[in-house]
Amino acid sequence: MTATQEKALAQGAVAVDAPPLEIHDMTVAYQRRPVLWDIDLQLPEGRLIAIIGPNGAGKSTLIKAALGLVPRASGRVEVYGRPIEKQLSLIGYVPQRESVDWDFPVSVLDVVMMGRYGRLGWFRRPGREDREAAMDCLRKVALQDFAGRQISQLSGGQQQRVFLARALAQEARLYFMDEPFAGVDAATEQAILAILQELRSHGRTVVVVHHSLQTVREYFDHVVLLNMRVVAHGPIEEVFTEENLRNTYGGRLPLLEQAADAVQRRSV
Amino acid sequence: MDTVFGMDAIVFWIIATMAMVNVTGALLGTFLVLRRMSLLGDAISHAVLPGLALAFILTNTREPFPMLLGALVAGLLTVLLTHLIHRYANVPEDAAMGVVFTSLFALGVVMITRVASHVDLDPGCVLYGVLESAALDTRNIAGMEVPRVAVTLSAVFLATVVFVVLFWKELKIVSFDPQLATTLGINADRVHYLLMGLVAAFTVAAFEAVGSILVVAMLIAPAATAFLLTDRLHWMTLIAAATGILIAILGRNIAAVYDAPVAGMASVVAGGLFMLAVLFAPRYGIVARRLAQVRLGLRISGEDLLGLAYRWQESGARASLTASGALEAAGGGVVSRVALWLLRRAGLLVKSGDSVRLTASGEERASRLVHRHRLWEAYLAKHLPLPDDHLHSPADRMEHFMDSDLQRQVEEQVPEPHGPSGAPR
Numbered sequence: 252m253t254a255t256q257e258k259a260l261a262q263g264a265v266a267v268d269a270p271p272l273e274i275h276d277m278t279v280a281y282q283r284r285p286v287l288w289d290i291d292l293q294l295p296e297g298r299l300i301a302i303i304g305p306n307g308a309g310k311s312t313l314i315k316a317a318l319g320l321v322p323r324a325s326g327r328v329e330v331y332g333r334p335i336e337k338q339l340s341l342i343g344y345v346p347q348r349e350s351v352d353w354d355f356p357v358s359v360l361d362v363v364m365m366g367r368y369g370r371l372g373w374f375r376r377p378g379r380e381d382r383e384a385a386m387d388c389l390r391k392v393a394l395q396d397f398a399g400r401q402i403s404q405l406s407g408g409q410q411q412r413v414f415l416a417r418a419l420a421q422e423a424r425l426y427f428m429d430e431p432f433a434g435v436d437a438a439t440e441q442a443i444l445a446i447l448q449e450l451r452s453h454g455r456t457v458v459v460v461h462h463s464l465q466t467v468r469e470y471f472d473h474v475v476l477l478n479m480r481v482v483a484h485g486p487i488e489e490v491f492t493e494e495n496l497r498n499t500y501g502g503r504l505p506l507l508e509q510a511a512d513a514v515q516r517r518s519v
Numbered sequence: 520m521d522t523v524f525g526m527d528a529i530v531f532w533i534i535a536t537m538a539m540v541n542v543t544g545a546l547l548g549t550f551l552v553l554r555r556m557s558l559l560g561d562a563i564s565h566a567v568l569p570g571l572a573l574a575f576i577l578t579n580t581r582e583p584f585p586m587l588l589g590a591l592v593a594g595l596l597t598v599l600l601t602h603l604i605h606r607y608a609n610v611p612e613d614a615a616m617g618v619v620f621t622s623l624f625a626l627g628v629v630m631i632t633r634v635a636s637h638v639d640l641d642p643g644c645v646l647y648g649v650l651e652s653a654a655l656d657t658r659n660i661a662g663m664e665v666p667r668v669a670v671t672l673s674a675v676f677l678a679t680v681v682f683v684v685l686f687w688k689e690l691k692i693v694s695f696d697p698q699l700a701t702t703l704g705i706n707a708d709r710v711h712y713l714l715m716g717l718v719a720a721f722t723v724a725a726f727e728a729v730g731s732i733l734v735v736a737m738l739i740a741p742a743a744t745a746f747l748l749t750d751r752l753h754w755m756t757l758i759a760a761a762t763g764i765l766i767a768i769l770g771r772n773i774a775a776v777y778d779a780p781v782a783g784m785a786s787v788v789a790g791g792l793f794m795l796a797v798l799f800a801p802r803y804g805i806v807a808r809r810l811a812q813v814r815l816g817l818r819i820s821g822e823d824l825l826g827l828a829y830r831w832q833e834s835g836a837r838a839s840l841t842a843s844g845a846l847e848a849a850g851g852g853v854v855s856r857v858a859l860w861l862l863r864r865a866g867l868l869v870k871s872g873d874s875v876r877l878t879a880s881g882e883e884r885a886s887r888l889v890h891r892h893r894l895w896e897a898y899l900a901k902h903l904p905l906p907d908d909h910l911h912s913p914a915d916r917m918e919h920f921m922d923s924d925l926q927r928q929v930e931e932q933v934p935e936p937h938g939p940s941g942a943p944r
Contacts, residue, residue, distance in 0.1 A: 315698075318702050319701065319702075320698050320701055339702060339704040340704075344698070350698060351696045352695070355694070355752075356746065356749060356750045356755050357750075358751065361751075361752070365695070365696065365699065368692055368700075368705065369703030369704055371688070374685055376688065377688070
C-alpha cells in the first residue's frame with residue numbers, strides 16, 4: 252500500500268467492507284435515447300474484470316458514465332462505499348488511444364507525469380519525486396529509453412503502453428481501462444497482461460473493456476456481459492457460458508429497442 | 520523630443536504596446552491552436568461588440584473597465600451559447616459558433632447605430648486600429664508619459680502571464696486529455712472558461728490599439744509558427760511569445776519604411792514568418808522533409824549499388840561489373856550517380872576504367888545488407904504463401920529499413936537465411 256492510500260484508509264475514504272465499485276440502477280442516454288438500462292453491478296476487489304459485449308452494447312459508455320465523463324440519467328456510483336466523485340484519488344483511467352491528439356507537443360515522460368497531477372492539486376508543479384515515480388512506471392512498460400521522445404514518434408503499441416504507464420503513475424486502487432489491447436501486437440499484449448496481473452497481485456481491481464472473446468477465459472477472473480443491459484456478471488467459470496454469450500451477442504432485446512425509440516420520440 | 524531607453528518615445532510605445540498585444544495573443548493562442556479552436560478568437564473578437572455597446576449605454580463612457588467587463592460577459596456568453604446549442608440542439612460545433620458570433624456581432628451593430636448614431640465608425644480604425652495616434656494619448660504614471668492603451672493592455676498582459684504560469688499543468692492536461700483531467704478532479708470546463716474570459720478581455724483591450732486583423736492574427740500566427748518549430752509545450756509557448764515580439768519590431772520598422780499602418784504591416788509580417796516556418800522548420804518544414812527524402816533516396820540507391828556489386832562478385836561472373844550497367848540497374852538518373860560518387864568517396868567502392876569493384880570495407884557493408892535481404896526473404900517464405908519469385912522485391916525494400924532490433928527478432932524466427940536467389944538481377 253502506498254502512503255497516499257494508507258492516508259486515505261486512515262481518513263475513512265476506504266470503507267473496510269465496501270466493494271471497490273458499486274453501481275446502482277444507472278441509466279445512460281445519448282440525445283435522450285437510453286443506451287444503458289438500469290445497470291446494477293457490484294464488483295469484487297483484487298480481480299481482473301472484463302466488460303464484454305457486441306459493438307454498440309455500451310461498454311465504453313458504462314465506464315465513462317461511471318466516471319462521470321458522460322452524464323447519468325439516473326442511478327448512483329460508489330467506490331469503496333462513497334460517491335465516486337469523492338474518491339477520484341483512488342481511481343486510475345486508461346482512455347481509448349484515439350481519444351487524444353498524438354501530435355500534441357509533449358514528451359512521453361510528460362504524458363506519464365500527468366498521472367501525478369491529481370495528487371498535486373491546483374497550482375503545484377510536479378517535483379523530482381513525481382519525475383522519478385513516472386520514470387519507474389515507464390520502466391515497468393519497458394519504455395524508459397523513450398522518455399524524451401515526442402509522443403507521435405511511437406508506434407501504436409508503444410502509445411498504449413504510455414497510457415498504461417500514466418495509469419500506473421496514478422497509483423490507484425481501482426482502474427478503468429478502455430480497450431487497452433486494441434490494435435497492439437502479440438508481444439505488447441503479453442506485456443500489458445503481465446502488468447494487469449501484477450496490479451491484481453497487489454490487490455488492485457481492474458475493469459477492462461475487452462473485445463476479444465478468445466482471451467477472456469485466459470486473461471480475466473470475472474466478467475460483465477453487456478448489451479444495453481447487464482446480461483450476466485460474475486466469476487468466469489459461472490457466467491462465461493454459451494447460453495449467456497448467446498443472450499449477449501444474439502441481437503438486442505427487441506423490446507428494449509422499442510422502448511428506447513419511444514423514450515426518444517416522446518422527449519423531443 | 521522625449522526618449523525612452525534612448526528611443527523616440529512614440530516609437531518605443533508603438534513597439535511596446537504591440538509587443539504586449541502579440542505576446543498576450545501568442546500565450547493564449549498556443550492553447551487555442553492546440554485545442555483546434557483557433558477561430559474561436561475570431562468569433563469572440565466579433566461577438567464582444569454587443570457587450571461593449573451595452574457597457575457604453577449603461578455608463579455613457581468609454582472607460583476601459585466597464586468596456587472590459589461588457590466584453591467579458593459577451594465573450595463568455597458566446598462560448599456558453601455555442602456549447603449549449605451544440606449540445607442540446609445537436610448542431611455541429613463550428614456551425615453553432617458561426618451562428619452565435621455573427622448574430623451577436625449584428626446585434627452589437629444594431630445597438631450601436633440605434634443608441635449612438637452620432638458615433639463615427641471608421642472602417643480603417645476597425646481593421647488596423649489607431650496605434651499611431653493612441654501612442655500620443657498619454658497619462659502621467661510615476662513621472663512617465665504612458666499611453667492609455669498601454670495601461671489597459673499591460674493589465675491584461677500581466678493577467679495572462681500569471682494565468683499561464685499558475686495554471687500551467689492544468690492547461691496542459693486539459694488541452695491534451697480533458698477526460699483524464701476530469702477523472703483526476705481537474706475541472707476542464709472551469710479552465711476552459713477562464714481561458715475564454717482572457718481571450719475576450721484580450722480582444723477588447725487590444726482591439727482599439729491594433730484593430731481586428733492583428734487581434735485575430737496574433738491569436739493564431741505566432742502559436743502556429745511555434746508549433747512547427749518545436750515539439751515541447753513550454754518551448755512552443757516561449758517561441759510563440761518571442762515570435763510575437765519579433766513581429767512587433769519588424770512590423771513597426773517595415774511600416775515606417777513604406778509609410779503603412781503599423782498593425783496591418785505586423786499582420787503581414789506574422790504571415791511571412793509563418794510561411795518561413797512552413798518552408799524551413801527543422802523537422803516539419805517542407806525543405807527539411809524534402810532533404811530527408813533525398814537523403815533516404817541516396818542511401819537506398821547506394822545500398823542497391825553495394826548489393827548489386829556484392830551479388831556480382833558472389834556469382835563469380837567472369838566479366839567485371841561496368842559502372843554504367845550498375846547505375847542502370849540501381850535506377851539510373853542523378854540520384855544513382857551521386858550515390859555512386861558518395862560510395863567511392865567513402866572508400867566502399869573503387870572504379871578502375873569502366874568497371875567497379877567493392878573494397879574490403881565495402882564488401883563487409885554489402886554482406887550485412889545482403890544478409891538482411893535474405894533473412895527477410897526466408898521470413899516471408901516461411902510466413903506468407905508467396906511464390907519464390909515474389910520474394911525478392913519486398914525483401915529489396917525491407918533490407919533498407921531493417922534495424923538491428925528487428926533483425927534480431929527475425930533471426931530468432933528464421934535461423935537459416937535464403938541462399939543467393941539466382942543470378943544477380
